[in-house]
Amino acid sequence: MSQKTLKPIYVLNGPNLNLLGVREPEIYGYDTLADIEARCKGLLEGTEHDLVFRQSNHEGQLVEWIQEARTDACALIINPAAYTHTSVALYDALKALSIPIIECHLSNPHAREAFRHHSYVSLVAKGIVAGFGSIGYELAIRAVLTLVK
Ligand code: DQA
Numbered sequence: 001m002s003q004k005t006l007k008p009i010y011v012l013n014g015p016n017l018n019l020l021g022v023r024e025p026e027i028y029g030y031d032t033l034a035d036i037e038a039r040c041k042g043l044l045e046g047t048e049h050d051l052v053f054r055q056s057n058h059e060g061q062l063v064e065w066i067q068e069a070r071t072d073a074c075a076l077i078i079n080p081a082a083y084t085h086t087s088v089a090l091y092d093a094l095k096a097l098s099i100p101i102i103e104c105h106l107s108n109p110h111a112r113e114a115f116r117h118h119s120y121v122s123l124v125a126k127g128i129v130a131g132f133g134s135i136g137y138e139l140a141i142r143a144v145l146t147l148v149k
Helices: 033-043 059-072 081-085 088-095 135-147
Strands: 009-013 051-055 075-079 101-105 127-130
Touching: 009 033, 009 059, 009 135, 033 051, 033 135, 059 075, 059 088, 075 135, 101 135, 127 135
Parallel strands: 009 051, 009 075, 075 101, 101 127
Antiparallel strands: none
16 A cells, blocks of 8 residues: 555536446446446555545536645646537636646537537646546546656
């Protein structure tokens, strides 16, 4: 067991991702958010970072968690779901962060409807992982571990 002496990695998930595994599995896959959280936690075993993994259907709640991450996290991975394409509030909150922000999507929004092609979050993201399904979260964790080393 390693000591978790460094700041945690935050993973925030937006609306409808609580339904992962049952919602449009042909697009988003069969893994649940709990499955993804467990795998991300596994990746952090043996590191000094803990995982803070949360989901909300509410924009204001996500804004508050982003503000919390500003002081309490070493990096933020965020799948803002539909708010990716609509939320100036999330964009403004993210702009106040000086830690690395990774945008993560299960699907590839650019291969889908035109309204998904624009992302407010991409404007402030260090990098984007999209289109690889649930393993995208693990790829994002790996990227963060390299970035914060
Ligand atoms: C999503 C893509 C968004 O366009 C969509 O609204 C989601 C999930 C993804 O992970 O592929 O809810 O962020």
